[in-house]
Amino acid sequence: MLDQWIFAAFLLPVGLLIPAVPIVLAALVSPHKPNSIKQSTYECGVETVGETWVQFKVQYYIFALVFVVFDVEAVFLFPWAAAYNLMPFYMVLEGVLFILILAAGLLYAWRKGALEWV
Amino acid sequence: MGVVLTDPFGWIGQTLLELLTRLGLQVGAANLVINLLGAVVLGTICMTLGALITWVERKVVARFQDRLGPNRVGPFGLLQPIADGIKLLTKETVTPTGADTIVYNIAPVVMVMSVIGLWAVIPLAPRLIGSDINVGVLYIVSVGGIGTLSIMMAGWASNNKYALLGAFRTVAQLVSYEVPMVLALLIPTLLAGSMGMATIVEQQANVPYIVLAPIAALIFFISSMAEAGKAPFDLLEAESEIVAGYNIEYGGLKFGMFYVGEFLHGFTIAALTAVLFLGGWQGPLAESYPLLGLIYFLAKTSVVYFGVMWVRFSFPRLRIDQLNTFNWKFLTPLSLAVIVVTAVADKWAVQAGLSRVGVLLGANALLVLAIVWLIGAYARSARRRLERTGDKQAAGAHA
Numbered sequence: 001m002l003d004q005w006i007f008a009a010f011l012l013p014v015g016l017l018i019p020a021v022p023i024v025l026a027a028l029v030s031p032h033k034p035n036s037i038k039q040s041t042y043e044c045g046v047e048t049v050g051e052t053w054v055q056f057k058v059q060y061y062i063f064a065l066v067f068v069v070f071d072v073e074a075v076f077l078f079p080w081a082a083a084y085n086l087m088p089f090y091m092v093l094e095g096v097l098f099i100l101i102l103a104a105g106l107l108y109a110w111r112k113g114a115l116e117w118v
Numbered sequence: 119m120g121v122v123l124t125d126p127f128g129w130i131g132q133t134l135l136e137l138l139t140r141l142g143l144q145v146g147a148a149n150l151v152i153n154l155l156g157a158v159v160l161g162t163i164c165m166t167l168g169a170l171i172t173w174v175e176r177k178v179v180a181r182f183q184d185r186l187g188p189n190r191v192g193p194f195g196l197l198q199p200i201a202d203g204i205k206l207l208t209k210e211t212v213t214p215t216g217a218d219t220i221v222y223n224i225a226p227v228v229m230v231m232s233v234i235g236l237w238a239v240i241p242l243a244p245r246l247i248g249s250d251i252n253v254g255v256l257y258i259v260s261v262g263g264i265g266t267l268s269i270m271m272a273g274w275a276s277n278n279k280y281a282l283l284g285a286f287r288t289v290a291q292l293v294s295y296e297v298p299m300v301l302a303l304l305i306p307t308l309l310a311g312s313m314g315m316a317t318i319v320e321q322q323a324n325v326p327y328i329v330l331a332p333i334a335a336l337i338f339f340i341s342s343m344a345e346a347g348k349a350p351f352d353l354l355e356a357e358s359e360i361v362a363g364y365n366i367e368y369g370g371l372k373f374g375m376f377y378v379g380e381f382l383h384g385f386t387i388a389a390l391t392a393v394l395f396l397g398g399w400q401g402p403l404a405e406s407y408p409l410l411g412l413i414y415f416l417a418k419t420s421v422v423y424f425g426v427m428w429v430r431f432s433f434p435r436l437r438i439d440q441l442n443t444f445n446w447k448f449l450t451p452l453s454l455a456v457i458v459v460t461a462v463a464d465k466w467a468v469q470a471g472l473s474r475v476g477v478l479l480g481a482n483a484l485l486v487l488a489i490v491w492l493i494g495a496y497a498r499s500a501r502r503r504l505e506r507t508g509d510k511q512a513a514g515a516h517a
Contacts, residue, residue, distance in 0.1 A: 095461060
């Protein structure tokens with residue numbers, strides 16, 4: 001089973017190299033005449049004011065937090081799904097119970113207004 | 119000659135192995151070389167395919183909009199991607215002031231890698247799969263997640279406010295839509311009893327999973343389209359709002375890599391939908407003639423990809439609050455319900471000795487009816503609230 005990973009282990013570096021080679025090549029063959037106007041940050045033709053890396057809206061953070069909850073849950077659900085064919089009925093019901101608890105979590109976030117975009 | 123028809127890929131592997139061992143390599147080392155060769159070939163094919171897809175998509179969008187599309191360079195404009203590539207190659211590379219240079223330069227490379235990496239676990243034909251690993255589905259989720267990361271890297275490192283807004287929207291959109299996508303991926307896992315992609319395809323010999331789980335297939339299709347950032351989910355690069363979003367400060371081939379990566383991602387989600395729900399290479403005679411299986415796989419992928427393009431060219435962009443409402447208040451609860459219904463109905467069908475197809479189709483139909491009724495009830499209550507208060511602003515926000 002482990003030797004099946006070899007292909008993926010090769011494909012990922014190859015996948016890095018294939019786009020990297022043309023980019024490096026482009027850097028070699030393309031003209032290079034930088035000046036400060038050309039390199040200034042684009043903002044619809046006006047000069048940028050202030051710091052770029054501004055404070056972000058807390059809404060994004062809340063969505064990321066809800067996402068983490070559900071993604072961790074999915075990690076627990078995958079083994080359950082993979083073993084599904086071997087399970088008796090009550091084990092399936094246990095999995096369902098787990099999903100229902102998570103649904104309650106989603107409902108809680110919903111009622112708290114965490115899912116509203118303000 | 120016979121073996122070339124019945125097992126061409128095994129034959130190529132065997133011939134290469136014999137050739138390399140005759141050159142004096144150990145069997146283990148020869149296997150490594152063959153894997154490396156396979157990876158290079160697959161990666162190159164993917165990249166060429168990505169360039170070709172840009173032509174296909176431009177041609178199709180032109181037809182949708184009653185235009186001709188690229189038709190000057192070569193027959194039917196087929197050489198257009200090459201012309202574009204050469205043009206991008208000779209463009210000056212401009213790095214904006216204050217950019218985080220390393221992250222800025224790595225981001226497009228990582229983007230392409232995440233898409234090419236997905237092809238390692240996609241079964242292309244019988245006995246033709248890069249890595250037949252037993253956690254294939256999880257591999258898709260994790261390697262696909264790197265693509266999200268690359269967009270955030272690009273947006274953050276560009277030192278541009280629009281790009282940063284694009285990165286923020288990436289968090290709101292790509293990360294959110296990963297939840298229904300992962301949950302929809304549970305359904306093929308559950309029905310096949312395995313996370314390996316090759317096993318999932320083999321289990322669909324009689325019935326493809328789109329028949330057993332149509333709702334899950336649709337959820338996967340929609341949410342992976344959002345993952346690929348295709349319109350109507352292209353908020354992270356909304357031209358009319360944040361100019362070009364995360365790739366605003368990119369030019370030349372670095373932009374070209376984002377472009378190709380994005381188009382190839384669209385094709386890859388079509389391939390994943392075909393593998394997980396349409397039976398991949400399954401078809402008449404595919405088992406005995408693997409090349410036929412490859413053709414079936416490509417045909418199914420092309421059909422799904424046409425669907426992706428059709429949706430993309432037909433719908434306007436969603437607003438960000440609508441996007442998140444659709445995901446968190448519709449797709450996510452729905453995918454949870456689909457898992458519960460499928461798991462219980464399938465087990466019950468097996469225990470009661472009923473037809474699996476009939477029970478699962480019935481369960482899905484009941485679920486659809488329940489959804490339609492729930493949405494109707496919600497819309498009625500919203501309308502009543504509107505009539506009561508007469509507050510159009512509030513009603514619009516909740517519609």
